Amino acid sequence: MDKTKPEMTTLLNTTTMYQPSGKTLISKKNISGAEAVILSLIAEGVDTIFGYPGGAIMPTYDALYHYMDQVRHLLVRHEQGATHAAQGYARVTNKVGVCFATSGPGATNLITGIADAMIDSTPMVCITGQVTKELLGTDAFQETDVVGISMPVTKWNYQVTSADEIPEAIAKAFYIAKSGRPGPVVIDITKNAQNEMMDFEYQKCEKVRSYHPYRKLDEAKLDEAAEIINNAVRPYMIIGHGILISEAQEELKAFAEKTGIPVASTLLGLSAFPNDHDQYVGYVGMHGNYGPNIKTNECDVLIAIGMRFDDRVTGDLNRYAKQAKVIHVEIDPSEIDKNVKTDVALLGDAKEALKSLIGRVKEKTYPEWLAEFAACDAEEKRKVIEKDLAPTTEKLKMAEVVNKLSELTEGKAITVSDVGQHQMVVSRYYNYLETDSNVTSGGLGTMGFALPAAIGAKVAKPDRDVVAIIGDGGFQMTLQELGTIMQEKVPVKIMILNNSFLGMVRQWQQLFFERRYSFVDIESPDFIMLAKSFGIKGEQVSKREDLETGLKNMLASEESYLLEVIVEKEDNVFPMVPTGASVTDIRLE
Amino acid sequence: MEIKEEEKRFTLSLFTENKIGLVNRITIIFTRRKMNILSLTTSESELKDIYRFTVVIKTTASQVAKVVKQIEKQIGVLKAFYYEEEQVIFQEIALYKIPTKALFGGETIEHIIRNHYARILTVEEEFVVIEKTGHEHETQELFEALKPFGVLGFVRSGRVAIPKPMRKVMSYLQELEDLAYSLDN
Numbered sequence A: 001m002d003k004t005k006p007e008m009t010t011l012l013n014t015t016t017m018y019q020p021s022g023k024t025l026i027s028k029k030n031i032s033g034a035e036a037v038i039l040s041l042i043a044e045g046v047d048t049i050f051g052y053p054g055g056a057i058m059p060t061y062d063a064l065y066h067y068m069d070q071v072r073h074l075l076v077r078h079e080q081g082a083t084h085a086a087q088g089y090a091r092v093t094n095k096v097g098v099c100f101a102t103s104g105p106g107a108t109n110l111i112t113g114i115a116d117a118m119i120d121s122t123p124m125v126c127i128t129g130q131v132t133k134e135l136l137g138t139d140a141f142q143e144t145d146v147v148g149i150s151m152p153v154t155k156w157n158y159q160v161t162s163a164d165e166i167p168e169a170i171a172k173a174f175y176i177a178k179s180g181r182p183g184p185v186v187i188d189i190t191k192n193a194q195n196e197m198m199d200f201e202y203q204k205c206e207k208v209r210s211y212h213p214y215r216k217l218d219e220a221k222l223d224e225a226a227e228i229i230n231n232a233v234r235p236y237m238i239i240g241h242g243i244l245i246s247e248a249q250e251e252l253k254a255f256a257e258k259t260g261i262p263v264a265s266t267l268l269g270l271s272a273f274p275n276d277h278d279q280y281v282g283y284v285g286m287h288g289n290y291g292p293n294i295k296t297n298e299c300d301v302l303i304a305i306g307m308r309f310d311d312r313v314t315g316d317l318n319r320y321a322k323q324a325k326v327i328h329v330e331i332d333p334s335e336i337d338k339n340v341k342t343d344v345a346l347l348g349d350a351k352e353a354l355k356s357l358i359g360r361v362k363e364k365t366y367p368e369w370l371a372e373f374a375a376c377d378a379e380e381k382r383k384v385i386e387k388d389l390a391p392t393t394e395k396l397k398m399a400e401v402v403n404k405l406s407e408l409t410e411g412k413a414i415t416v417s418d419v420g421q422h423q424m425v426v427s428r429y430y431n432y433l434e435t436d437s438n439v440t441s442g443g444l445g446t447m448g449f450a451l452p453a454a455i456g457a458k459v460a461k462p463d464r465d466v467v468a469i470i471g472d473g474g475f476q477m478t479l480q481e482l483g484t485i486m487q488e489k490v491p492v493k494i495m496i497l498n499n500s501f502l503g504m505v506r507q508w509q510q511l512f513f514e515r516r517y518s519f520v521d522i523e524s525p526d527f528i529m530l531a532k533s534f535g536i537k538g539e540q541v542s543k544r545e546d547l548e549t550g551l552k553n554m555l556a557s558e559e560s561y562l563l564e565v566i567v568e569k570e571d572n573v574f575p576m577v578p579t580g581a582s583v584t585d586i587r588l589e
Numbered sequence B: 001m002e003i004k005e006e007e008k009r010f011t012l013s014l015f016t017e018n019k020i021g022l023v024n025r026i027t028i029i030f031t032r033r034k035m036n037i038l039s040l041t042t043s044e045s046e047l048k049d050i051y052r053f054t055v056v057i058k059t060t061a062s063q064v065a066k067v068v069k070q071i072e073k074q075i076g077v078l079k080a081f082y083y084e085e086e087q088v089i090f091q092e093i094a095l096y097k098i099p100t101k102a103l104f105g106g107e108t109i110e111h112i113i114r115n116h117y118a119r120i121l122t123v124e125e126e127f128v129v130i131e132k133t134g135h136e137h138e139t140q141e142l143f144e145a146l147k148p149f150g151v152l153g154f155v156r157s158g159r160v161a162i163p164k165p166m167r168k169v170m171s172y173l174q175e176l177e178d179l180a181y182s183l184d185n
């Protein structure tokens, strides 16, 4: 040992790279690594696993067999489904979603969902089997470099090659996945590690020395932010997923009501602030509401909380909120000044930040400023919403379908939308009145997300209505998960908005490629017959007068139910901020 | 209109845990942004078990700031710094393999070696290995000077650099610890 070097470990008062809590939750002598995996998950409070077995993870599945009474495992039909289901589970509970997959193809099938969880900050732990240690690097049967492949899309990943590493690796995985800005973690466990015997002792991880998920908020910056807010004339707040992640809904409401500031939401922030609140002005982004988009360039103070200025929100950055003083409340230091230059960065947890701000801000109201938003709403209503909701066309429009669903569920269902026009319509027309109700793939825009994600959401929240709203295209990407719904009897409601097109791409081809419809015309199977073959009831609705009954039938069903709604083929989603345009240039038609 | 920012050389000093895969985690951050790594070296630092990566890249000031934050975010990276050329003392080492017979062609080689502050590491029957430390242009100059004698092999290391600022890494790490916050508090 080199005695001349100072040991950082002692200096920083941590004994190892990772610091266990010191409280042993479970201990058991002489068990297999595989059993240790299961016991570790149980110690972390895991009650649900989404997975698919195979050679390299068989020992772990064998161990699971003995704990079936303590953990529910859902056999998905494709590993991608496992990840999205775990995401759905995580998004409505803020708990860590868990997936199992075997090595090679099992693990590579997880990648889309892992990437999705990474970009949408969703806590997830994926456990993959791996070939035995001696075979690593030999192109053994079903060997892929999962750690290498998943590295760019994981918050952390680690390969376990001996049983005694298992509890520490899993403890660290859960801690990292859940804390700070959440994200996916992959733990790849070689087969020998699953088979080896060990003495098991589980302690939760409380600290990793190279990882600082939470920062103390800077008092001076809080004062500075409060002063800016107190002197603002046209302050505007955009909230994101961070509110839901930090569970800051109450604090947000209190802060908003005290300051009187108008609140808009990003796509992933939807349902964090009730849609019927006087100060709620709508949602921002490419297909967001008119007022919230253009007012971004008219406010004098922009308070962004738990959002990351995605390009779909900002449009052209050179013409985004340049006039405003920007206050960015954000937990991830790398997001500060990444896209939008901030005047005051409040680095820390959104809930803590709001708690610390509320005592510093003055009670105010902005009736005139809010009235400006209302004027925009009136214009949007006239030019877009009225046409969408009271169409003169014969065919149903997606908007009226979603609006009716919203009415019938009183804004209290969990909507799980897929990707495309219908997704934008859901975010525009579902009237969220309850929190944690919007599950969708935002950052990655993964078609095929909704059906498996809805399974995860429903399993996590059996008492709530969970409605998957999916396009005819996206449904065909993961429709095999109907098998999971059948076998596990998950009563998710599935609503397919069938426009016989890859609608969103078609819309772009119409608007920006002179109607050259290049491979967006998509045929579908008979969805009702398909559902039936999985033992799932369903019906098709194409007439306006049948819509309400169809929706009611779906909602009333005790079991899963598939409602296919035939909608207008060539409908477009407006408003729209074309790519590269400024939010000010939002088009209403 | 945005003014186009000038690209410059930056030296990154990264303090990390000694963990398998970290090099990969760090380098893909550059790859993803299509940034070329000019050099990369790693060794244990002044702190036990803590490794120091020295990475040289050519990019803009705003880009380097973002990339360094992305690096620092990786689990296993303790602290990441970046410096402009004037803020670091840096060196590279180069080895040159030339035929032994070149030594016996008068005094020229000896002169070259002396003038370039290089030294002979070993003399074998067939070849000689010369070593020189310096900046890239200096080791390159020696290479050019030796060329006429037939360079059998040439290798230059990545940059190693020591930043000029006096603050110790430890104090930064301590500061991070102090800023760390537990939500249960």
Ligand SMILES: Cc1ncc(C[n+]2csc(CCOP(=O)(O)OP(=O)(O)O)c2C)c(N)n1
Binding pocket: A418, A419, A420, A421, A422, A423, A445, A446, A447, A448, A470, A471, A472, A473, A474, A475, A497, A499, A501, A502, A503, A504, A505
């Ligand atoms: C996996 C994947 N492939 C391709 C795309 C590109 N894409 C975005 S929206 C869309 C069309 C979706 O069609 P559909 O599911 O029928 O929904 P609609 O837009 O018609 O409502 C496509 C192809 C994507 N987002 N994800």
Ligand SMILES: [Mg+2]
Binding pocket: A420, A471, A472, A473, A497, A498, A499, A500, A501, A502, A503
């Ligand atoms: Mg479609």
